[in-house]
Amino acid sequence: MDIDRLIDEVIAREGGYSDHPADRGGPTNMGITQAVARAHGYAGAMQALPRAVAEKIYRRLYWDQPGFGFVAECSWPIAAELFDTAVNMGPGVATGFLQRALNALNRNQQDYPDLKLDRLLGARTLAALTAFRALRGPSGDQVLLKAIEALQGERYIALAESRPANEAFLYGWLANRIG
16 A cells, blocks of 8 residues: 555545535635635646645645655555545544544553644654554554544534534544545
């Protein structure tokens, strides 16, 4: 598995052009909102967004900038989950979920110190992930994934509860992003 394959999977899952009335993101193509496309230099019609532009945006915004490649060096499954979560909720939210899960799994700081929940992937977060995996081994990835996905699922439900229009998306979010 590599980032190119993750990007292919996200684009396939996100589908083509959409302009759902309940979606605050407005016109979207391949999961890229018009605002994000414009912020990255694309000025054309969203229906015509080139795949290469979408791929570049996914790589830059949701893999390179948050540093998920560093996570991949330690744990590919965790990096893949963080990428997917970042695409749908933002890199800071994804990293925050990782930090919260690592804090909850450190046995009251017996295994490694608590992390500051700054939503940034830095040396301390990577050190905590490395320490967690050294203690728990590869099977720990599955537990950590469950914790991250539990946080993600709770956020989706909260989004639907706080804005009824989001109920239009809840089933798909849970079906396609959790588990």
